Amino acid sequence: MLRKKYMSSYGLAFFEDRDMKKLSKKASQGWHLKKFRFAGYELEKGSSDDVIYNIDYRKLQPDEEHEYFELFAYGGWTHVCSSTDMHIFKAKPGTTPIYSDIDSSIDKLARLAKSVNMVSSIALAVTLVLWMVMIFTTGSIQKIAQACIVYSLIISVPAMMTSGAVYYHMWKNMRLKSNHSS
């Protein structure tokens, strides 16, 4: 019997909650999050467990790791896995969410937006350069640029959509905040 399986992600920037809920559902069926995989997660078979998952995005310096993970452990959150700047934690249902106030949730999205925007802007710059080459050249260089621009659009369009999604979530949070304080 297979002990491991792959679960694809809906796209963290778009549907973070959906990913976390799906992981929780899988855990109740005995499939536990083991680690990040390309565009998804690796799950491992175990006994069924009632847990919730939360994700944080943060660049940690080596001397910050101890304090960071200690705080989560103290708050009832067990560290499951990390991939570069992404860290997933699990806890018993009913545990205080890792982000308990709107201001720091907005900060979290701002950190995410920074890294997503870097990818988007590089992809967009490459696309624009190729487009200029396509317009101002002729012959074989133009042909090559035409072929390349198709590939660059495959990257830059989803990257821009991802940036848009992060900003949408940020806007939603800010609106929530202004409704609270007014």
Next chain:
Amino acid sequence: MKSLEQLTDSVFYILAALTEPKHGYAVMSLIEETTNSTFVIGPASLYTIIKKLVAEKLIQLHDESDSRRKIYVITDKGREVLRADIQRRKVMISMAEHGLQRRNK
């Protein structure tokens, strides 16, 4: 959390807890105990706010010799900000209290 002029409840509690030197997790448990668990700060929020307060120089590391066990304490600037926010909150409370007292008479 751009402006710290008007402290959020989380920031207020954290600054209040750090009037004496403490670990991050001790801040968490003090707030939980004091408020009888009616106000709980999540670890990611606490970590974000601590980083922010250090950057704004409202709190600082108490003892920098041990980089693993970080203890924080409020700065003079932090005390000033906390005092100003206590005043702001006192105005809110006294207005409400006076209002309720007049109704009861």
